[in-house]
Amino acid sequence: MPRYFRELSIIALLTGIGVAFSLFSGLAPLPWAEPELAPGEIQLVDARALDVLWVDARSEDDFNADHIPEAILLNDDYWETGIVELMGAWLMNPRTIIVYCGSESCGTSKRIADRLREALPDAEIYSLKGGWDAWVQ
Amino acid sequence: MGAINKKSLFVLIARLVLAGVFVMAALPKIQDPIAFAASVAAFRVINSDLSAWVALFLPWLELILGLGILLPAIRRTSAALIGLLLFIFIVLHTSAWVRGLDISCGCFGSETGEAASDYRWLILRNALLLGATLLVLRQDWRNSVLIDN
DSSP states (O other): OHHHHHHHHHHHHHHHHHHHHHHHHTSSOOTTSOOOOOTTEEOHHHHTTSOEEEEEOSOHHHHHHOOSTTOEEOOGGGHHHHHHHHHHHHHHSOOEEEEEOSSTTOOHHHHHHHHHHHHOTTSOEEEETTHHHHHHO | OHHHHHHHHHHHHHHHHHHHHHHHHHHHHHHOHHHHHHHHHHTOSSOHHHHHHHHHHHHHHHHHHHHHTTOTTTHHHHHHHHHHHHHHHHHHHHHHHHTTOOOOOOTTSOOTTSOOOOHHHHHHHHHHHHHHHHHHHHHHHHHHHHHHO
């Protein structure tokens, strides 16, 4: 048993040294620091201050269960119908478009936002940091 | 004697494969802990604050265990911890599959924006690695009994 405890101590020590290296070299951010925004992302608090056209990039089931008021369903499966509706709404009243998906890192909102930037190069488009989880919190 | 050598060779290969997989999995995550934290958070098992801590410690632990399974001084405990990690990964992937989460694995660093994980393949891969770990652990346990006696 002391042998396993000794081995465990060595592993813990080496892991600790590695973690310290990541923190002091700047490779990893401090876990207790406020996370930075990725390019093209927007915080919910900033989004609320804008006149926003919301785009829901989650599944149709999730959208039907609940969504941000007046949000337009637009994901890879409903691209053709969703983009027509979105363009109509945006051309009637051009404003900031914010895409959201399910959670912090679902990835879909970033992908849809990228596609929208190609389809609507004049529009200001963001993906919502934290996604739907941030909205319901 | 030939059978023993063959078995030892098989265990050595299993040990090298485990070392390679864990080191290769650790390096990209050490280089990009932010993306890995996002992958951890996507499993919706722990909150994003805790995900940052996991993303900081887990890749280094994987690296040390990957190297440690080759080092006589710590190889027994390294193998045991690798087995424990693989079991946890299998449980997490099964849980994400059952909950229908549309997420990428994050096993070898950031895969954000790529297609969702093929859970069957991930679980099978980790189960095979777990089997290899048990093989290594059995040999290490037998060797330690021989040394103790």
